[in-house]
Amino acid sequence: MKAVHFGAGNIGRGFVGLLLHEGGYELVFSDVATALVDAINAADEYTVHEAGPGGRDRVVTGFRAIDSSADPDAVAAEVATADVVTTAVGPAVLRFIAPHIVAGLALRDPDAAPLQVMACENAIGATDTLREHMQVSAGTGWDALVARAVFANTAVDRIVPGQPEAGGIDVTVEPFFEWAIERHPFGAHPPRIPGAHFVDDLAPYIERKLFTVNTGHATAAYLGARAGHERLSDALADEAVAAGVAAALEETSALLAAKHGFAPEDLAGYRATILGRFRNPVLPDTVRRVGRQPLRKLSRHERFVGPAAEAAERGLPVDALLAAIGAALAFDDPEDEQSAELRRLLAELDAATFTARVTGLEPSHPLFPRLTHTVESAQSG
Ligand SMILES: NC(=O)C1=CN([C@@H]2O[C@H](COP(=O)(O)OP(=O)(O)OC[C@H]3O[C@@H](n4cnc5c(N)ncnc54)[C@H](O)[C@@H]3O)[C@@H](O)[C@H]2O)C=CC1
Numbered sequence: 559m560k561a562v563h564f565g566a567g568n569i570g571r572g573f574v575g576l577l578l579h580e581g582g583y584e585l586v587f588s589d590v591a592t593a594l595v596d597a598i599n600a601a602d603e604y605t606v607h608e609a610g611p612g613g614r615d616r617v618v619t620g621f622r623a624i625d626s627s628a629d630p631d632a633v634a635a636e637v638a639t640a641d642v643v644t645t646a647v648g649p650a651v652l653r654f655i656a657p658h659i660v661a662g663l664a665l666r667d668p669d670a671a672p673l674q675v676m677a678c679e680n681a682i683g684a685t686d687t688l689r690e691h692m693q694v695s696a697g698t699g700w701d702a703l704v705a706r707a708v709f710a711n712t713a714v715d716r717i718v719p720g721q722p723e724a725g726g727i728d729v730t731v732e733p734f735f736e737w738a739i740e741r742h743p744f745g746a747h748p749p750r751i752p753g754a755h756f757v758d759d760l761a762p763y764i765e766r767k768l769f770t771v772n773t774g775h776a777t778a779a780y781l782g783a784r785a786g787h788e789r790l791s792d793a794l795a796d797e798a799v800a801a802g803v804a805a806a807l808e809e810t811s812a813l814l815a816a817k818h819g820f821a822p823e824d825l826a827g828y829r830a831t832i833l834g835r836f837r838n839p840v841l842p843d844t845v846r847r848v849g850r851q852p853l854r855k856l857s858r859h860e861r862f863v864g865p866a867a868e869a870a871e872r873g874l875p876v877d878a879l880l881a882a883i884g885a886a887l888a889f890d891d892p893e894d895e896q897s898a899e900l901r902r903l904l905a906e907l908d909a910a911t912f913t914a915r916v917t918g919l920e921p922s923h924p925l926f927p928r929l930t931h932t933v934e935s936a937q938s939g
């Protein structure tokens with residue numbers, strides 16, 4: 559069995575690649591970072607260090623890597639004979655991966671079992687997005703190729719912080735992980751991924767994950783950054799930050815209970831587990847990493863505006879989510895392109911134009927005036 563995984567970064571090596579290896583797949587990483595590709599090819603094994611209670615070291619072997627910008631034909635040839643393709647590149651990069659998978663499908667034996675495609679990004683329907691990019695890339699050839707693949711959306715959860723260069727290709731991660739995958743696209747032949755669970759309806763899982771883990775983590779990062787903290791665990795140790803995170807998650811939990819029928823006590827347990835994960839003092843995570851790419855995080859269906867908009871539609875409280883958005887608007891990391899762009903847009907646009915452009919919220923939406931007010935406050939303060 560062979561898996562081609564696009565994006566050999568933190569989650570690629572520390573989570574997706576690890577579980578595919580443990581499932582018995584030969585692993586082919588594809589990345590555009592030449593030095594990383596070379597380092598992977600120079601190694602016979604790497605270690606995933608699980609830092610925190612219950613964690614242990616896990617060794618990954620049986621891998622190689624291809625630089626997809628230097629050798630796209632080699633990537634296509636690997637995809638053509640793979641059983642599984644996964645990605646962990648960031649939602650905005652999926653459009654650049656799509657042509658490689660299409661090229662692989664074009665070379666694939668039409669009688670082979672369908673390629674199992676799963677995008678593992680922090681985004682709702684990321685595999686659907688990848689499939690749409692593939693359809694555009696294939697053009698009129700799509701109808702002939704689409705039968706050679708099946709597509710399943712997934713929700714991946716494991717905190718993998720930035721890695722020190724001195725660590726080579728080893729990765730330090732938290733012990734916890736969760737990988738939920740849509741069941742129906744695979745019929746009787748799901749991929750073999752130990753620890754993953756297959757679900758009939760992914761929507762509740764991904765929304766619970768994105769609107770709890772990611773809303774909470776990003777809230778801690780933005781409130782923490784504004785309070786002057788660098789480490790995420792220090793931010794959570796700040797009572798005011800912790801209270802802001804808890805309040806934002808109570809609002810998203812109320813939405814998740816109303817929308818998906820989760821029991822409030824189960825959601826309270828889920829929140830407690832997650833806050834414990836954020837507080838992990840031996841995981842070297844930073845507010846800069848967790849707050850990265852604020853424009854993506856402030857977009858319409860992401861972790862702040864997504865749940866706040868739906869909560870407002872239902873008449874549920876959104877004050878703490880708006881406070882988190884206010885802190886996100888203050889995020890200032892000159893090395894993060896989106897943070898710099900955010901600062902420029904805040905300085906140049908009026909509040910209503912900024913709100914519409916950055917959040918994608920319709921001006922007629924009940925949340926729009928309150929969001930615009932939050933933007934005005936950020937601009938004046
Ligand atoms: N780090 C984490 O804790 C988690 C991350 N995620 C998601 O996983 C995805 C990746 O995140 P990280 O691993 O943290 O980022 P990362 O930056 O460590 O890894 C991304 C990798 O993709 C590579 N890449 C960029 N463009 C590429 C292209 N065109 N073709 C092939 N590779 C390309 C980069 O060189 C890099 O090695 C994101 O969508 C993130 O939201 C999801 C859950 C947890």
Ligand SMILES: O=P(O)(O)OC[C@H]1O[C@](O)(CO)[C@@H](O)[C@@H]1O
Binds near residue numbers: 680714716772
């Ligand atoms: O690119 P993003 O969305 O910030 O992804 C990383 C996030 O995902 C998480 O791993 C949670 O699954 C957090 O570590 C982090 O906030």
